[in-house]
Amino acid sequence: MNKEDAARRLKELREIINEHNYYYHVLDSPRISDAQFDLLMRELIELEIAYPDLVTPDSPSRRVGGKPASSFHEVNHSVPMLSLENVFSEGELRDFFQRCKKVTGGGEINWVGEPKIDGLAVSLYYEKGVFKRGATRGDGYTGEDITHNLVTVWSLPLRLKEEITAEVRGEVFISRDDFIKLNERRIEHGLSLFATPRNAAAGSLRQLDPKVAAERPLDIFVYALIQLSGYKDIKTQWEALFFLKEMGFKVNPLAVMLSGLEQCLQYCRDVDAKRQELPYEIDGVVLKVNDFSLQQKLGFTSRAPRWAVAFKFSSEEVETVIRDIEVNVGRTGAITPVAVLQPVLLAGSVVKRASLHNEDVLKEKEAMIGDRIIVHKAGDVIPEVVEVLKEKREGLEQPFTMPRSCPSCRRAVRRLPGEAVLRCLNPACPAQVVERIIHFSSRGGMDIAGLGQQLAQQLYETGLAKDVGDLYSLRYEDLAGLGRMGDKSARNLLQALEKSKANPLHKLLYALGIRFVGERVARILSAHFMSLHRIAAASEEELLAVEEIGPKIADAVTEFFSRPETKLIIEKLERAGVNFFEEERGAKSLEGKVFVLTGALESLTRQEAVERIEALGGKVAGSVGVKTDYIVAGANPGSKLKKALQMGTAVLSEEELLEILQK
Numbered sequence: 126m127n128k129e130d131a132a133r134r135l136k137e138l139r140e141i142i143n144e145h146n147y148y149y150h151v152l153d154s155p156r157i158s159d160a161q162f163d164l165l166m167r168e169l170i171e172l173e174i175a176y177p178d179l180v181t182p183d184s185p186s187r188r189v190g191g192k193p194a195s196s197f198h199e200v201n202h203s204v205p206m207l208s209l210e211n212v213f214s215e216g217e218l219r220d221f222f223q224r225c226k227k228v229t230g231g232g233e234i235n236w237v238g239e240p241k242i243d244g245l246a247v248s249l250y251y252e253k254g255v256f257k258r259g260a261t262r263g264d265g266y267t268g269e270d271i272t273h274n275l276v277t278v279w280s281l282p283l284r285l286k287e288e289i290t291a292e293v294r295g296e297v298f299i300s301r302d303d304f305i306k307l308n309e310r311r312i313e314h315g316l317s318l319f320a321t322p323r324n325a326a327a328g329s330l331r332q333l334d335p336k337v338a339a340e341r342p343l344d345i346f347v348y349a350l351i352q353l354s355g356y357k358d359i360k361t362q363w364e365a366l367f368f369l370k371e372m373g374f375k376v377n378p379l380a381v382m383l384s385g386l387e388q389c390l391q392y393c394r395d396v397d398a399k400r401q402e403l404p405y406e407i408d409g410v411v412l413k414v415n416d417f418s419l420q421q422k423l424g425f426t427s428r429a430p431r432w433a434v435a436f437k438f439s440s441e442e443v444e445t446v447i448r449d450i451e452v453n454v455g456r457t458g459a460i461t462p463v464a465v466l467q468p469v470l471l472a473g474s475v476v477k478r479a480s481l482h483n484e485d486v487l488k489e490k491e492a493m494i495g496d497r498i499i500v501h502k503a504g505d506v507i508p509e510v511v512e513v514l515k516e517k518r519e520g521l522e523q524p525f526t527m528p529r530s531c532p533s534c535r536r537a538v539r540r541l542p543g544e545a546v547l548r549c550l551n552p553a554c555p556a557q558v559v560e561r562i563i564h565f566s567s568r569g570g571m572d573i574a575g576l577g578q579q580l581a582q583q584l585y586e587t588g589l590a591k592d593v594g595d596l597y598s599l600r601y602e603d604l605a606g607l608g609r610m611g612d613k614s615a616r617n618l619l620q621a622l623e624k625s626k627a628n629p630l631h632k633l634l635y636a637l638g639i640r641f642v643g644e645r646v647a648r649i650l651s652a653h654f655m656s657l658h659r660i661a662a663a664s665e666e667e668l669l670a671v672e673e674i675g676p677k678i679a680d681a682v683t684e685f686f687s688r689p690e691t692k693l694i695i696e697k698l699e700r701a702g703v704n705f706f707e708e709e710r711g712a713k714s715l716e717g718k719v720f721v722l723t724g725a726l727e728s729l730t731r732q733e734a735v736e737r738i739e740a741l742g743g744k745v746a747g748s749v750g751v752k753t754d755y756i757v758a759g760a761n762p763g764s765k766l767k768k769a770l771q772m773g774t775a776v777l778s779e780e781e782l783l784e785i786l787q788k
Contacts, residue, residue: 131176138169139284142185146279147373183255183284187276188339197269197331200260202248203292204351207265208428208780209411209435211758213766215390218412221434222386225414228423228431235415237362238392239380241435242346243406243760244298245327247275249347254288256281261330265780274330274338281345282373290354293369295347299326300404301470303342308475321474322406347374348411361415382415393436401443406470408760409437428780437762442501442511445469447494450481450525454533454556456564456638458549462487462527464498464510471502479508483545484527491515495522533557552690558592559585561638565593569644569732570636571625575618583607592690593636594697597622630657630707633698637691640681644732648739649673650682657705661686661695715743715785719752723766724759726779737786749774757782 126134142165149155149162166185173180180186212218225234246262259275260268275281278297299307304322311318319325329341350365359365363382370376379396383389393410400407414420414432423432449465462481469476479500481487490513492498499512531538531549533556538547549557559581566576573596584590589603599622604615634657635647642650653671654660660682668679685691699705720738722731722745729737734757735745749756749768756769757777769776777785 126172128176128179131172132179135169135172135176135179138165138172139181139184141165142169143282143284146185147282149279182257185283187283188279197271197333200248200258200263200268200270202260202263202266202268205265206246206248206262206268206294207425207430208778209433210429210431211409211435211437211778213437213439213758213762214770215393217770218390218393218434218436219386222389225423225432229419233385234419236383236389236412237366237380237415238383238389238396238410238412239348239377240396240400240403240407241409241411241437242296242298242377243321243323243408244296245323245330247271247295247297247330247345248351249275249281249293249295251285251289251291251293253290254285256283269331271330273335274332277335277339278343278345280375285372287372289372292351293347293374294349294351295345295374297326297330297343297345298322298405299329299342300344301406302404303344305468305470305475307342318475344405345375346377348377348380360417362413362417362420363415383412397438400438401441407438409435411435428778437760439761441471441761442499443469443471444497444499444514445476447492447496447498447510450487450492450494452528452532454531454549454554454560456557456560457640458531458551458554458557460527460531460538460547460549462525464492466498466500466508469500471500471508476500476502476508479510481510484540484547485545487525487527493518493522493524495519531556552688555585562590562593562596564638565596565636567636568730570632571628572621572632573618573625574621575614576621580607580610580618592694592697594694594701597626597698597701597703626701626703628704630655630705633657633703633705634660637685637694639685641678642682644735645739645745646674646678651707655707657695715741718743718754719750720745721747721749721753721756721765721769721774722759723756724762726757726759728779728783734782741786755782 142162145155145157145162145165155162169184170186173184173186210221212221222234226232248260248262248268249256250258256276257272258270259272260270262268275297276283281295299322301322304319304325307325308318319328325341326343329338329343332338347369348366349362350359350369353359359368366376366380381392383392389412396407396410412434414423420430420432423430425431446467447464448467451463451465453461453463455461461483464479464481466477466479479498481490481492490510492510492513495518497514497517498510499514500508501511502508527547529538530536531551531554534549534551534554536549536551536554538549540547551557559578562576562581562584563578565571566573566581576596581590584596584599584607587607589599590596599619601615601619604610604618605612629651631644631648631651634651635642635644649671650660650668654663663682665676665679665683668674668682669676686695715738720743722734726734738745746753749765749772751772753769753772753774755775755777756766757779758766759779766776
């Protein structure tokens with residue numbers, strides 16, 4: 126084949142492949158088999174290898190991943206990618222609609238509704254019909270160039286049906302089924318699992334090597350036409366969606382045009398009712414004013430458009446089966462029943478275990494092995510059995526009885542006065558020691574990267590760490606001999622241990638795992654006493670004199686530091702050079718302000734948010750009360766938000782919290 130024939134065949138192949146790609150990935154209606162498609166792709170790639178100067182930017186061969194990028198370059202958004210205002214109840218949505226009608230003159234408004242995909246927002250730029258650049262949202266004004274990864278998304282057109290120049294916005298995601306298959310493949314290859322489909326999608330798009338992204342089942346829905354040059358005037362959101370679909374983009378088939386509040390409310394109810402049946406994760410519905418001229422009249426706040434809103438759904442519940450019931454032994458000796466589940470995708474992650482809390486809850490729910498149950502995430506974080514579906518029993522279910530001895534050390538367990546849990550009171554119980562090592566190393570504690578469940582178990586079983594004080598005596602020779610511990614891992618762990626010695630006192634105090642001493646109490650005690658030795662020597666009266674410290678905490682602290690094994694651990698830590706002092710605190714911009722967090726945050730972990738608020742003098746409470754100044758509402762907020770709204774508490778989005786923290 127000469128070059129002229131090759132050019133002609135390449136043009137033909139690209140058109141054929143793009144057409145079949147559109148039928149398969151956008152319309153979900155393939156016209157040829159996978160094997161036939163693969164043959165076309167192979168011919169295309171072989172011709173491009175033979176004639177590299179004939180390769181075009183929109184070639185389907187880019188889908189398989191090109192050369193790795195050296196770094197992510199910044200992209201300034203010509204039109205900011207703002208957040209949406211969130212509402213969490215029908216009453217709040219009514220209020221939002223009333224505000225819109227007041228500005229627009231009181232007439233009925235048409236809206237466009239579509240599911241709010243739980244993915245990663247991206248901006249896409251096309252020049253004369255060819256995909257040129259794609260970027261993340263970033264801070265809304267500046268994102269990162271991820272073009273090299275976006276070209277691997279098969280449902281994203283590299284060449285449009287017409288030669289337009291435009292900017293388009295969309296959401297990249299991974300479907301529920303593909304997410305499960307992706308994690309199954311990672312298990313087979315001994316890789317860590319992705320926590321949620323959203324995390325998997327975001328992580329895939331932030332790879333320097335596009336071949337990694339090409340191996341991930343990424344998909345995209347587009348939802349906005351931001352700029353359009355050299356084409357007809359589009360005057361509504363509905364026209365924009367129709368036009369995007371004509372150009373070859375994948376638009377959500379559940380998008381609808383709605384008239385007035387009642388239709389919008391019914392649409393939200395309908396989508397909420399079917400969200401578990403959808404092939405992808407959603408956390409609500411987005412409603413946008415249809416008419417662009419009305420959008421312009423409504424305008425923007427500094428954070429969000431006034432013409433669009435996200436109606437957020439309540440916590441998701443799913444049905445599954447209890448395959449078994451096990452008991453866990455925690456670091457304080459608590460014996461906790463746990464339901465081992467038939468794996469199910471819930472609120473963005475695969476759930477395999479759910480808490481049954483304690484013996485009383487187990488008896489109250491009458492949970493049996495083999496039962497069908499309803500499970501949700503308490504606080505949108507911890508999987509929890511909500512209800513046992515007794516009417517679905519088939520007679521083969523097996524009852525479960527809590528053990529009378531500890532499954533780890535075989536000592537008798539007791540239920541202390543006033544407590545609902547059975548407890549192992551043996552401080553040398555192997556399970557408790559291992560859990561204490563894990564807790565000590567956690568991010569909220571001493572933040573020792575690389576020291577997880579498996580390594581903690583190995584360290585205990587080999588006698589290298591019989592308590593947390595022994596961690597700082599570990600040597601390279603000790604670690605290098607452990608299973609799955611290579612040279613680099615051993616050196617990294619030793620570096621992490623050395624670095625942790627400089628942590629402030631409050632992290633050490635929390636890491637010691639004293640009952641009732643969480644991160645907040647650890648900060649309070651550390652700020653008051655300023656040294657570990659002073660806390661250890663404090664009497665109950667001195668502890669009770671500290672604001673927010675009650676009898677339970679005071680008793681737990683004095684009892685902990687009176688133990689001989691605690692004194693031995695303190696001696697080991699001091700010999701190792703671990704810092705026992707709290708850093709001085711200066712002026713704090715959030716002094717006296719009380720925050721409550723609900724729902725999942727995207728840019729911060731819950732722990733990071735608490736630390737940053739408290740570092741500025743604020744307090745983070747576990748429940749909403751009269752002293753609460755702000756409630757921060759993340760994705761899928763819980764009942765705390767409803768209570769806060771009833772009490773008139775100020776609601777902050779994650780973006781608003783970040784603004785406060787950066788001042």
